Amino acid sequence: MSSGSAYRTVAVRGRADFRLSVTGTERLTPELIGAVESLCARVVEAPGAPVVILRLGTPRASVVAGPPVVEPAAIHLVSRWQRSLRRLERSAAGVFAVAHGWCGGTALEALLSCDYRIGTPDLLLAPIAAAGEPWPGMIAHRLTGQLGPARVRRLSRYEGGVPGLRALDAGLVDEITQDTPRALAAAVAPVRRLDGPPPVRRRRPLAETGTVTVTRFDEAFGIRPAAAPGPSRRRPGQAL
Numbered sequence: 733m734s735s736g737s738a739y740r741t742v743a744v745r746g747r748a749d750f751r752l753s754v755t756g757t758e759r760l761t762p763e764l765i766g767a768v769e770s771l772c773a774r775v776v777e778a779p780g781a782p783v784v785i786l787r788l789g790t791p792r793a794s795v796v797a798g799p800p801v802v803e804p805a806a807i808h809l810v811s812r813w814q815r816s817l818r819r820l821e822r823s824a825a826g827v828f829a830v831a832h833g834w835c836g837g838t839a840l841e842a843l844l845s846c847d848y849r850i851g852t853p854d855l856l857l858a859p860i861a862a863a864g865e866p867w868p869g870m871i872a873h874r875l876t877g878q879l880g881p882a883r884v885r886r887l888s889r890y891e892g893g894v895p896g897l898r899a900l901d902a903g904l905v906d907e908i909t910q911d912t913p914r915a916l917a918a919a920v921a922p923v924r925r926l927d928g929p930p931p932v933r934r935r936r937p938l939a940e941t942g943t944v945t946v947t948r949f950d951e952a953f954g955i956r957p958a959a960a961p962g963p964s965r966r967r968p969g970q971a972l
Contacts, residue, residue: 749783750774750825755790756839756858760805760813764838768816775825781923782825785916788843789835792854813838814870817845826923830912831855831905834893843904844874848919850912851905855896879903 750771758764775782805813820827829846831839836858843849843857875884883902887894896908909915
């Protein structure tokens with residue numbers, strides 16, 4: 733097991749299970765990116781049907797004074813971070829999330845990369861303008877690709893954050909429950925039984941036929957510097 737201040741990867745009981753925790757309040761660092769890359773590499777080598785479980789968010793009490801200000805990241809780190817998330821999305825693993833409390837920045841981007849998303853009753857998804865996202869537009873791009881422009885526009889009105897039940901209604905999470913262990917066990921069970929095709933075979937057609945194809949992810953990342961202020965020039969919390 734390897735650990736850091738905010739994230740860790742660990743194999744569980746010898747199964748092909750891998751876990752990663754991301755608070756969303758941490759800086760985008762090589763260590764955080766390396767944790768995702770290491771997890772992806774281990775998934776490739778895992779036998780059977782690997783399962784990845786992401787635990788995302790931080791207690792809302794810790795951000796009661798307002799969204800955390802995340803220091804802007806260098807462009808090469810942002811690019812590497814996006815590649816690591818894309819690698820996770822394209823992996824053969826079933827990727828599940830348990831999100832709680834305040835979930836923004838890196839945690840929100842990771843949430844949007846998962847196959848199945850479980851939220852707790854206190855879940856609050858950070859609005860785009862205050863998410864502390866490592867690069868302007870990537871969270872917006874993922875949201876638009878998954879929900880469509882109209883629904884994202886409606887969600888953007890929630891300046892204080894998108895509550896869990898509203899996120900459930902929008903399809904950003906699949907269920908809200910206090911009993912996350914039970915919900916997670918039920919969600920993971922079909923993958924363990926190898927029912928149906930691997931998650932990646934169900935995931936790719938959805939991504940390839942959604943609105944995300946209007947502007948491919950890599951192309952969107954490339955055009956954002958011309959369309960929005962760069963990390964070094966945008967003030968913390970400045971709306972996009």
